[in-house]
Amino acid sequence: MATSQLQQSSMALMLDGGMNEKGDAVKLRKSFNNVKSEATADQLYAIATSLAALQQHDLLSIERADTSEIQQS
Secondary structure (H helix, E strand, O other): OEEEEEEEEEEEEEEEEEEOOOOOEEEEEEEEEEEOOOOOHHHHHHHHHHHHOOOOOOEEEEEEEEEEEEEEO
16 A cells, blocks of 8 residues: 655746737746645635735736655555
């Protein structure tokens, strides 16, 4: 049987960068590493929306990435 142990978490704000010269939407990414792995979705959402208010571009979405180590027990 294998077990999984959470190693680290990060959060990213996806921001609206407008349109490029070809008319395609541009997404900007602002990443934050070393997010507490115990942080809930509600807590990350509150922080992300507070940080987004300080940005020049509008917030499109919030992403969380967790990295786990899988070992055989």
